[in-house]
Amino acid sequence: MAGMLSTVLARYLAQDALRTSEERFRLLAENAKDVIWTIDLDFKFTYISPACEEVLGYSPEELMGEDVGSLMPQETVEIAEAVLAEALALEDEVGKDGYEAPPLELELLRRDGTRIWAEISRAFLRDNKDKPTAAFYNDLMAHDISNLQQGIMSSMELMLESGKLHEQLETLAKSALAQTQRGAKLVTNVKKLAALGEKSELAPIDPHVALTEAIEMVHDSYPSLNIKINTNFSMDQYSVLADEFLVDVFYNLLHNSVRMDTNDVVVIDVVTEDSEGDRFLTIKVQDRGPGISDTLKKAILARFGDREKRGTGLGLTLVRRIMHRYGGRIWVEDRVQGDYRQGTSMVMMLPKTSA
Structure with a gap:
């Protein structure tokens, strides 16, 4: 009898927990x-x-x-x-x-x-x-991101000012605040980009400087991961026609590579080569994640017709739009040709210029 009652009670509690979970989901979804x-x-x-x-x-x-x-x-x-x-x-x-x-x-x-x-x-x-x-499930980004970010930043700043966090938590809080601030800046920049359209001015940019800033942000985003990002070029070696959004291009590509890699050590190579008669600089961001099949290659950067007229996208859509403004290109390849399971190579081509 005791065993039967225990079983019935356990089943009742499980069903009650399921009902509660479903009610919470429906409340969130319907609002x-x-x-x-x-x-x-x-x-x-x-x-x-x-x-x-x-x-x-x-x-x-x-x-x-x-x-x-x-x-x-x-x-x-x-x-x-x-x-x-x-x-x-x-x-x-x-x-x-x-x-x-x-x-x-x-x-x-x-x-x-x-x-x-x-x-x-x-x-x-x-x-x-x-x-x-x-x-x-469909996420159409309809909420006010800016207000949410402002609330998070205010809370994090108050926590840091209290002086009551021990060293490890303080480090994590500073990292979270830095990432939220970067997100707020990105939202502002996207709005600015949408308003300026093709009229914003481009200037000579050192891609290594932009890459270095993006690498720091990726490490801040994943403080507990062992991430190794290798490059084959240095500061002052190249100059490309771009603007401040080049940092966001690198960050998006590096962030995606880290997020998809489940290895104990995340290794990413960022390599360069001259192309098209030395007029363009090709930069490849190569990871060792699960890779992208040919079908997904077609979908991942999909943008048809007059995409720009429909507003500003996020993530890889934003990357592709920025590259279009630079007069460059971006596409997806296998890191090891013919074997997509060995990782992905995101390839971008940027117009070179004199510094």
């Missing part, structure tokens, strides 16, 4: 300005948050049970299906705790026929047998 959805492995909606009505023009009730492909152009559907299949295979290979899916930028269709770009973050939700039951 979020971002669109959050879950789909099954047949691409059918199993949940979609109320924000979809404002962003996409459909009510949740209209979309429940429908195919997510109804919100995508055909070329986007093909990319999404391929990415989902590949992500499942990769997660099976490295384990669910060893794989963090990178965000995708995909085009979605609104009810009125217009198209919008969305940064899609995704994760697999699993049932009690650890099987994936849903695949994507």
